Amino acid sequence: MGTLVVRGGRVIDETGERDADVLVRDGVIVEVGPGLDAPGAQVIDADGAVVAPGLVDIQVHFREPGREDAETVETGARAAALGGFTAVVAMPNTTPPLDDAKVVGAVLEQGRRASCHVAVAGCITRGREGHELAPMGELYDLGVRIFTDDGDCVADANVMRRAFEYARALPGAVIAQHAEDPALVAGGHMHEGEWSARLGIPGRPAAAEITIVARDLELARLTGGRYHVLHMSTAGATALVRAAKAEGVRVTAEASPQHFTLTDAECASFDPVFKMNPPLRSSDDVDAIVAGLVDGTIDAIATDHAPHPPASKELAFEEAPPGMLGVETALAVAITRLVEPGVLSLRDALARLSWQPARIAGLDAHGHGLPIAPGNAANLCVIDPSETWVVDPARSASKSRNTPWAGWKLTGRVRHTILRGEPVVINGEAVR
Amino acid sequence: MKHLLSIEDLDRDGIVGLLDGSEYMSDVLAREIPKVPALRGKTIVSLFYEDSTRTRLSFETAAKRLGADTMTFTAGSSSVTKGESLLDTVRTIESMGIDAMVVRHASAGAPHRIANWIDASVLNAGDGRHGHPTQALLDAFTLRRHRGDISGARIGIVGDVRNSRVARSGIQCWSRLGADLTLIGPPTLMPERLEGWPVQVTFSLDDVLSELDVIYVLRVQQERIGRALLPSLREYYARWGLDAVRAQRLKPDALVMHPGPMIRGSEIATEVVDGPRSLIREQVANGVAVRMAVLWDLIGSGGVV
Amino acid sequence: MAESPSGAPSAAENITTATDGEAAPVGGFSLSTSAAATVFRTRVFGAEDLHRAQTRIAHEIVERNHGPRDVVLVGLHHRGPEIAQRLADAIESFEGVSVPVGALDVAFYRDDIGLRRVQPLGPTEVPVDVTGRVVVLVDDVLFTGRTIRAALDAITELGRPRSIQLAVLIDRGHRELPIRADFVGKNLPTAEREDVRVRLRETDDVEEDTIELWGPDGGDE
Numbered sequence: 001m002g003t004l005v006v007r008g009g010r011v012i013d014e015t016g017e018r019d020a021d022v023l024v025r026d027g028v029i030v031e032v033g034p035g036l037d038a039p040g041a042q043v044i045d046a047d048g049a050v051v052a053p054g055l056v057d058i059q060v061h062f063r064e065p066g067r068e069d070a071e072t073v074e075t076g077a078r079a080a081a082l083g084g085f086t087a088v089v090a091m092p093n094t095t096p097p098l099d100d101a102k103v104v105g106a107v108l109e110q111g112r113r114a115s116c117h118v119a120v121a122g123c124i125t126r127g128r129e130g131h132e133l134a135p136m137g138e139l140y141d142l143g144v145r146i147f148t149d150d151g152d153c154v155a156d157a158n159v160m161r162r163a164f165e166y167a168r169a170l171p172g173a174v175i176a177q178h179a180e181d182p183a184l185v186a187g188g189h190m191h192e193g194e195w196s197a198r199l200g201i202p203g204r205p206a207a208a209e210i211t212i213v214a215r216d217l218e219l220a221r222l223t224g225g226r227y228h229v230l231h232m233s234t235a236g237a238t239a240l241v242r243a244a245k246a247e248g249v250r251v252t253a254e255a256s257p258q259h260f261t262l263t264d265a266e267c268a269s270f271d272p273v274f275k276m277n278p279p280l281r282s283s284d285d286v287d288a289i290v291a292g293l294v295d296g297t298i299d300a301i302a303t304d305h306a307p308h309p310p311a312s313k314e315l316a317f318e319e320a321p322p323g324m325l326g327v328e329t330a331l332a333v334a335i336t337r338l339v340e341p342g343v344l345s346l347r348d349a350l351a352r353l354s355w356q357p358a359r360i361a362g363l364d365a366h367g368h369g370l371p372i373a374p375g376n377a378a379n380l381c382v383i384d385p386s387e388t389w390v391v392d393p394a395r396s397a398s399k400s401r402n403t404p405w406a407g408w409k410l411t412g413r414v415r416h417t418i419l420r421g422e423p424v425v426i427n428g429e430a431v432r
Numbered sequence: 433m434k435h436l437l438s439i440e441d442l443d444r445d446g447i448v449g450l451l452d453g454s455e456y457m458s459d460v461l462a463r464e465i466p467k468v469p470a471l472r473g474k475t476i477v478s479l480f481y482e483d484s485t486r487t488r489l490s491f492e493t494a495a496k497r498l499g500a501d502t503m504t505f506t507a508g509s510s511s512v513t514k515g516e517s518l519l520d521t522v523r524t525i526e527s528m529g530i531d532a533m534v535v536r537h538a539s540a541g542a543p544h545r546i547a548n549w550i551d552a553s554v555l556n557a558g559d560g561r562h563g564h565p566t567q568a569l570l571d572a573f574t575l576r577r578h579r580g581d582i583s584g585a586r587i588g589i590v591g592d593v594r595n596s597r598v599a600r601s602g603i604q605c606w607s608r609l610g611a612d613l614t615l616i617g618p619p620t621l622m623p624e625r626l627e628g629w630p631v632q633v634t635f636s637l638d639d640v641l642s643e644l645d646v647i648y649v650l651r652v653q654q655e656r657i658g659r660a661l662l663p664s665l666r667e668y669y670a671r672w673g674l675d676a677v678r679a680q681r682l683k684p685d686a687l688v689m690h691p692g693p694m695i696r697g698s699e700i701a702t703e704v705v706d707g708p709r710s711l712i713r714e715q716v717a718n719g720v721a722v723r724m725a726v727l728w729d730l731i732g733s734g735g736v737v
Numbered sequence: 738m739a740e741s742p743s744g745a746p747s748a749a750e751n752i753t754t755a756t757d758g759e760a761a762p763v764g765g766f767s768l769s770t771s772a773a774a775t776v777f778r779t780r781v782f783g784a785e786d787l788h789r790a791q792t793r794i795a796h797e798i799v800e801r802n803h804g805p806r807d808v809v810l811v812g813l814h815h816r817g818p819e820i821a822q823r824l825a826d827a828i829e830s831f832e833g834v835s836v837p838v839g840a841l842d843v844a845f846y847r848d849d850i851g852l853r854r855v856q857p858l859g860p861t862e863v864p865v866d867v868t869g870r871v872v873v874l875v876d877d878v879l880f881t882g883r884t885i886r887a888a889l890d891a892i893t894e895l896g897r898p899r900s901i902q903l904a905v906l907i908d909r910g911h912r913e914l915p916i917r918a919d920f921v922g923k924n925l926p927t928a929e930r931e932d933v934r935v936r937l938r939e940t941d942d943v944e945e946d947t948i949e950l951w952g953p954d955g956g957d958e
Contacts, residue, residue, distance in 0.1 A: 270545055311520070318539035318540060453857070732845075732851075
């Protein structure tokens with residue numbers, strides 16, 4: 001490790017904004033201020049750019065183990081670094097699932113060489129089957145802080161209750177729910193609404209999310225457990241979380257970029273690139289998600305980066321698996337959809353992309369999302385907030401191509417990403 | 433017209449043009465040699481991911497009456513169920529040199545996807561719950577022959593509208609032709625949302641029975657009971673079945689239609705199916721003429737304007 | 738129906754469309770280019786000339802076939818059925834016999850399907866069994882012969898006539914197939930790019946029948 005200076009940028013973090021250079025030595029920020037230099041230091045050009053804490057994505061699917069044809073820890077982490085992320089949380093719905101210390105250990109081992117910090121979420125239940133608790137303590141000891149059966153909802157209220165209770169013995173652990181009642185969404189492939197009725201595609205009603213969130217909030221009240229709503233997508237659930245927060249329930253929530261930009265009308269193309277769970281919702285829901293991001297009801301933007309190899313999306317809508325890519329576009333979609341129209345300031349957007357999710361996942365303890373100040377780990381990203389670019393799936397670093405924003409002109413681009421003091425992305429190119 | 437994917441792609445004139453073309457084809461079918469060499473040298477593939485012998489035979493007969501060569505791919509008899517992507521399957525078939533692909537698929541929009549991938553014309557022969565445009569055209573053709581004009585006709589569609597591609601296409605087709613449409617059935621079988629649909633809805637067949645000019649009966653499937661949509665077929669038939677007593681209450685000149693296959697005694701009584709006001713047999717017969725008109729329009733007439 | 742040569746659209750191919758300036762009997766290619774580029778050359782037939790030619794053809798048909806007994810007149814859409822009816826009326830006026838008249842649409846039998854826009858023009862209706870009879874095909878203009886070839890296919894699917902003959906108002910030459918007319922109103926030498934425009938009271942919304950020759954602007958090629 002060496003010395004580098006990030007020169008000429010505007011530093012934005014939780015504490016505020018200022019024009020400053022950032023001097024990094026051996027992976028740690030040593031000085032922040034104007035006109036910094038050090039003999040032999042590598043100069044990282046941040047002229048005209050924003051220097052921010054590295055972004056943190058608390059919901060990605062890197063498909064390893066089991067579907068390395070779709071993504072691996074290595075390729076997913078590289079894509080994430082290109083998107084400005086220095087830390088991600090990989091979801092446990094792999095094959096086999098991350099319900100076992102050995103499997104979790106193997107994924108973490110893969111992550112050690114990756115282009116960003118790869119934390120993992122552990123299963124709530126063994127085999128993600130919804131019945132018996134996974135060895136949450138063993139996984140916790142390996143560093144797991146988020147527990148979820150994501151991909152599937154923990155439908156059994158009693159199992160959910162016990163998970164909340166048990167996790168109280170694990171400080172900093174959080175129970176995260178894929179909130180869709182499986183009975184209500186059975187056989188459904190898109191949001192149930194005007195479009196599903198017209199297209200004849202069986203729907204997944206908003207009520208499936210709202211009822212589970214309502215129930216889980218009640219269980220969180222009952223147990224004092226910590227609850228996190230993954231990829232919240234409905235106006236109804238947002239309202240419930242807002243009210244619960246007001247009365248002090250320990251709840252956090254995240255939204256995915258697709259849920260504050262795209263609606264179910266996209267499904268009229270019958271292109272399964274627009275298929276995901278929870279589904280793209282109505283424009284009223286999109287508005288409610290944006291409002292939730294603005295007023296703090298929704299704490300984090302998380303991508304639910306869900307790669308699928310091309311062949312599995314070259315199917316009819318109802319046959320194709322759900323999920324879309326996200327890590328390379330999340331920042332730009334947030335800037336384009338939220339910052340440019342003046343809905344959020346850039347710093348508020350960064351809060352939802354960096355330090356707030358870092359705290360939910362306990363990644364602040366690993367040096368992510370912290371203020372850019374001496375003594376903190378040098379996990380940084382340098383952003384050109386007004387540069388525009390066109391999304392070209394063929395140029396993605398992911399193994400997959402299923403981005404719903406193909407061809408979109410977005411504003412905001414990552415120039416450099418620095419992981420523990422080492423550049424992993426320079427001038428928009430991955431170097432690790 | 434390059435493809436026929438959905439009735440939504442047609443305006444009123446487009447529909448009327450195809451119905452007129454169907455009249456012409458009907459004349460061809462009435463000849464002693466009911467065949468013309470109009471599509472000689474053309475190859476038409478039926479790609480059926482969902483079994484439907486009736487529709488497949490109707491299309492293949494239409495193709496043969498126009499002198500085209502036909503090939504059949506069914507999911508059961510090929511690699512299509514073995515995990516090959518839809519794209520790979522259709523590209524493989526296309527490379528054999530084809531002019532049109534007739535697609536039946538259990539998923540909505542499969543023909544639309546295929547149309548984006550290949551150069552040949554694509555005909556939707558039924559996609560999931562979404563559409564069945566040639567069924568809608570043959571129903572409109574059959575009705576027009578009996579009424580002359582569909583405009584102003586009060587048509588009641590009874591049954592499982594929610595899961596019916598026939599109903600979705602039929603509603604679009606008839607509404608473009610000016611019919612006055614009423615959906616009738618239990619709330620669990622009505623579409624969840626009806627904003628923008630040119631229809632009225634009633635849960636009581638008996639309330640509207642005597643006002644209908646046409647009653648279009650849809651199939652009701654046993655599997656709806658297992659999914660808590662209906663208590664029993666007996667209860668369904670008692671409330672929404674077109675039995676002989678209800679048929680008595682229809683207007684004297686009211687007509688009865690059904691897309692088939694039907695379950696006599698579950699949704700419609702045998703006497704009504706075989707009765708004088710039933711167009712059901714004719715619907716099947718007209719299918720060939722309508723599909724000839726569509727095939728000719730897509731790949732014969734040179735009509736891509 | 739008048740004919741057009743095979744192949745890509747050309748001025749010559751616009752002949753049939755140019756004859757009536759509206760719905761294209763055979764091809765749907767826009768007339769506007771040809772109409773703009775073509776000018777009137779000469780009147781071939783006025784109403785009286787045409788009437789005389791029809792009457793003569795009617796007599797020749799009866800004479801050739803030793804009476805009208807087995808004759809059935811089958812007109813080819815477009816205009817052929819109306820001309821066939823005129824011939825039948827003429828025969829009835831001097832023979833006192835009503836000859837059956839039919840109509841034939843050859844669209845589906847053409848050999849240029851796929852090369853250009855082809856649409857059915859009208860119903861095929863032949864009121865009698867053609868087997869054993871003398872079928873006289875009737876059309877307005879004989880050009881390449883391709884329409885007649887298609888008509889031969891179409892008529893033989895209806896039965897096996899004892900013989901098939903051909904009557905046309907104008908034979909303008911430029912045959913592409915070994916086909917000739919048995920009864921001709923007028924042989925008219927033309928250039929390939931010229932148009933023969935037939936307008937009849939029954940089909941073309943005119944007061945008086947005319948047949949005119951139109952050609953490309955700028956004189957002869």
